[in-house]
Amino acid sequence: MTALLSEFATAFGIFVSNLPWVFVGVLVGMFLGILPGMGGVVTLVLLLPITLSMDKFQAFALLSGGLGATTFTGSVTGILINTPGTSSNAATVIDGYPMTQRGEAATALGASAVSSAAGAIVAIALFLLSLPVLLDIALLFGPSEVFWLVIGALLVIPFMVGDKPLAGIATAGLGLIMTFIGRAPQTAETRFAFGQTELFDGIPILAPLIGLFALAEIFRLASINQKTIVPEHVEMTGSRLKGVKAVFKHKWLWLRCSIIGLIIGAVPGAGGASSSFIAYGHAVQSASDTDGFGEGRVEGVIAPESANDAKDGGQLFPSLALGIPGSASMAVFLAGLLAHGMFPGPRTLIDEMPLVIVVALSLVTSNILTSIIGYTFVNQFTKLLRIPVQRLLPAITVLALAAAFIGRNQAADVTITLLFAIFGAILIFVDVSRVPFLIAFVLGVLLEQNFYLAEQFAAGDIYEGFFTGWLNQLLIAVIAVTVISILLPDGFFQRVKRSLWRLLP
Amino acid sequence: MSFIERIPRKLPTIQSVRNNVQAEAPLLVFYTVVLLVLAFLYINSFSLRVESARIPRMVIVATIAIIVLHIVTIFLNFNPSGMTGPNTEEFLEEDIEISNVDLVSLIREMIWIVGYVLGFFYIGFFTTTAAFVYSYIFVKDKDTSGLRRFIVPGYWSIGVTVFLYFILITVLEVYKILRIGILP
8 A cells, every 4th residue: 555655656746747748638639529520539549649759658648638638528519519529428418508599508518617527536536546456456367367358348349339249249350350460479470461571560559540540530521521510600608607506506416427427437338428328317317306307407417527527537447457448539548558568458557557647647637627728718619610621631631641650650551551541431331330440459469468378377278277267267257147148138137036036935 | 129139030031131131232242352351361371380370260260250140140130239338439439420421422532542642652741741731622612712712721731731840840850751752
């Protein structure tokens, strides 16, 4: 515990010296996050190559700043123009936009800003407090346990993120195959490179990130042919202070919804949208008078916004403690660890504790800064929404391709990125999620390395290496139960329970 | 509905199979190409040492099996989406509908970017960037007219090129980018 406190003190000093990078990340995140369709993933993908010339603390302060900023800015467009910047802000629109129509836009934005920041503070404070416990858990994981964790993530996440889960698992398989290109960890033999020297060290981590997400997104936005994000001028009426006071008035709702967001965020793949909709549902159920929900009640803004930002803290649990990304943004975040020479997984907590603390502190600071800046300069930010999309897209395109080059200073990386962009556009066209591919690409290295390590530890005995030990068996059971529960009919357990009750005398 | 409840109780009619195949035709074409690539990689893996090829071969076989299973479910009109969680792009944190993306527009956008990359390699990064930003805005942004139609893309082109020069050369010192192509 003393060692942990000392690490916290060290990390706090590092965090303070890197505060300017958090601020830069916030500004970039707010700029990109306010443009619907861009969001957290694109922000992180564009920032990541720039961080390669920085030390790891500067890099992750910048990335955390960007990540925290996109969540609140998405609600600004939701409240003002009925278009949420991210799906996590979709529930906010239900009452936020009617408030704008009623002339209370500023009140809704004030409530959103304060509940967002407060939700993030609760979640990240709980994450930091639970670090001693998480550290003990991380120490239990050896190579075979990490192998099962990765298998679990690759099998379960596609079921949770798409309406075509088999296609999701198949694209995860393709993502894994991409990680096999280059030298084999066991033998250093070159695989699937077909004589291309640029591929001997494997596919650069930035190429699929920029290609599949930033460029493929640009293809999609450009093909929609939208002229501007907001066609008309938005009137900022109402009192922001009234919105702030409303959060304090409904403090228990805000706290409960923050905890809902934290718990849902900690489940890999559950996503931000579910946390905010469940929190909204809770606000409706727990209200003494349900009249007016959907017509502009401030509780309908407070509940989803506090859950939405708390889920960022919740996502730190699986992402940093286990190496299993809680969302696409966190998958890019973990790719950032790889790009900076660190391996995501339980060892991150053990080997990189100061970095984990810097990330948590940067994330909470980012949420607070975003709320303050957003609260103060919301009028100026909405002006960005009137810039024609056709002028922004070429700027983001050239930035993305330059970012692909920066990674290794190799022109071939731009070609590889372009190929991934075309692959991403094909996946968009056939309506298959790109997220399982990304997660598999990030976790693929872990899968193969840990497989060989576990096999070596068990002297080549697969049963001994992977199926013995309580944690291995627990993980196998969790994967089996999760997959089976997905396959079972809805209400199966209730029916079993009812049948058992009938059997009792 | 869960996985088991979605299993069809009766064999599908020829008409329903035809409808499913038509609806998922792009995915089936995509799968065909992927299966061919996977088969090629599988055959290629036999030229590797056993220790290097073991895991890749297992993953290739598993992926082929999953794709074949998905093709079968498409023919049987059975969508095994077991959970009522957020859909694909909610996880990606976006809100814009992914369906109904126009293929022609998508290909047109790809051509723009392929053209830019070719210019990047054969002409030079900064020259191509300035030309690309100018021509893209000039062609696509039809809201401006008269002299402004020529001036606005110029502002953007100069702004973006100067910004990139500042980031790449002044801040990150990526001088190698100046040596690609015949011009800077």
